[in-house]
Amino acid sequence: MTPDVTTPSLYLEGIPHDRFAEMRATPGLVWHPYVDRVSGAGGFWAVTRHADVREISKSPERFSSAIGHTNLWDLEADALEARRGLIDTDHPDHTRLRRLVSGTFTPKAIRTWEELTRQIAIELLDEFEAAGGGDWVEMVAAPLPIRVILTILGVPVEDADYLVELSNYLVEGTGEEQSLAPDAFGNTTELRLLPFGSPASHALFEYGLRLRELRRDDPRDDIVTALVQAEAEGEKMSHDEFKNMFQLLVFAGNETTRTAISHGAMAFADHPEELRRLVEPNFPLNAMTEEVIRWATPVLHMRRTATQDTELAGTSIAAGDKVVMWYAGANRDESVFDDPFAFDVTRSPNPQLSFGAAGPHFCLGAWLARLELEVLFGEMAKRGMGLRQLGEPVRTPSNFVHGITSVDMEPVLR
Numbered sequence: 001m002t003p004d005v006t007t008p009s010l011y012l013e014g015i016p017h018d019r020f021a022e023m024r025a026t027p028g029l030v031w032h033p034y035v036d037r038v039s040g041a042g043g044f045w046a047v048t049r050h051a052d053v054r055e056i057s058k059s060p061e062r063f064s065s066a067i068g069h070t071n072l073w074d075l076e077a078d079a080l081e082a083r084r085g086l087i088d089t090d091h092p093d094h095t096r097l098r099r100l101v102s103g104t105f106t107p108k109a110i111r112t113w114e115e116l117t118r119q120i121a122i123e124l125l126d127e128f129e130a131a132g133g134g135d136w137v138e139m140v141a142a143p144l145p146i147r148v149i150l151t152i153l154g155v156p157v158e159d160a161d162y163l164v165e166l167s168n169y170l171v172e173g174t175g176e177e178q179s180l181a182p183d184a185f186g187n188t189t190e191l192r193l194l195p196f197g198s199p200a201s202h203a204l205f206e207y208g209l210r211l212r213e214l215r216r217d218d219p220r221d222d223i224v225t226a227l228v229q230a231e232a233e234g235e236k237m238s239h240d241e242f243k244n245m246f247q248l249l250v251f252a253g254n255e256t257t258r259t260a261i262s263h264g265a266m267a268f269a270d271h272p273e274e275l276r277r278l279v280e281p282n283f284p285l286n287a288m289t290e291e292v293i294r295w296a297t298p299v300l301h302m303r304r305t306a307t308q309d310t311e312l313a314g315t316s317i318a319a320g321d322k323v324v325m326w327y328a329g330a331n332r333d334e335s336v337f338d339d340p341f342a343f344d345v346t347r348s349p350n351p352q353l354s355f356g357a358a359g360p361h362f363c364l365g366a367w368l369a370r371l372e373l374e375v376l377f378g379e380m381a382k383r384g385m386g387l388r389q390l391g392e393p394v395r396t397p398s399n400f401v402h403g404i405t406s407v408d409m410e411p412v413l414r
């Protein structure tokens, strides 16, 4: 019997690590049943070991991102086309689209946002401290990344709350229930044609398109302007591609880093001694960020689809089979990480796979996420502020994001 790791409500108790451990210990790949309502497929290959995830990520010619979908379930052909963005394309479309945005996210380009990030982090920590604590997600983990990514995109700060709200609804789309009516936000598009099957995607599209119009007339130093200019210079980007890119950047730049900040805070509340280490002279803050990111595994899996009959870990894979990389499993692979269930801010080396493994789709925003974590937890340690967790967190019922909906914390000042 294969352990089930797909039922979203399972994740209300946290990642089912024992089930991933069992699959990691099983030779070859594990066939995981999963009935697909669209394609009728009966399951997927569950990939839970570090080396196997790496192999898939660096072999896009064998394992496609453009076929079927990059989530567990297949999409109908028209839905896949309508929803296709950077993350669901293969070369050459992927290379063309990625080139349009990659310059903005290099480590050097990202460092230009350090001061802004620090200002926001300090402001949020001041407010959290002054209030004597509260919901860490709402007060710190959500606003930091959204404010940063919205600035980079060129969205005015007064719209931040609205976009956070939209992004939250998208996450719901990965779970079992949606609270929005299909026509919410004036949506008239069939839900299956929208990212996450959510009417909030329609609202994000509308917002992105309006911003694009504004930037056509009034260029600024931001990504939407860069995309408008790339179009003007003849780099082809379709209407749908723009909408999907905007939506992906808002979602990816927000939800994932928020999750890392929430799990990081919980880990530091559990291990105050690890937080204190951050202020030791010459402490490598980048080691801390890698460990927080490994610990959090904000994205639980990504999927590929086999383009040909092939083989991995001694298992034969047929063309068209779904292959799902469970980062949640790979990040606790005991053959790679010593004592994988220990939270150790000096862990080195730390080849965590939370951003995906090396390959064309490796997370575009990895350096931005790292910067935000480094600045936030670095500032916390510097002011001698620890955290006490009050009660259990409310977790997101999703097999795709390792989300924390809310967690109450109070500051502990040393």
Ligand code: HEM
Pocket: 057, 086, 087, 088, 098, 149, 248, 249, 252, 253, 254, 256, 257, 260, 293, 297, 298, 299, 302, 354, 355, 356, 357, 359, 360, 361, 362, 363, 364, 365, 366, 368, 369
């Ligand atoms: C801790 C935070 C983050 C985590 C854990 C994370 C994780 C991931 C993962 C797992 C992938 C897919 C990799 C693959 O398929 O091989 C990905 C792709 C992506 N991420 Fe992130 N991400 C984070 C932050 C961000 C941020 C801040 C942005 C902001 C721009 C971002 C933008 C993207 C984009 C655009 C892609 C698609 C790249 C492509 O397909 O070429 N991510 N991310």
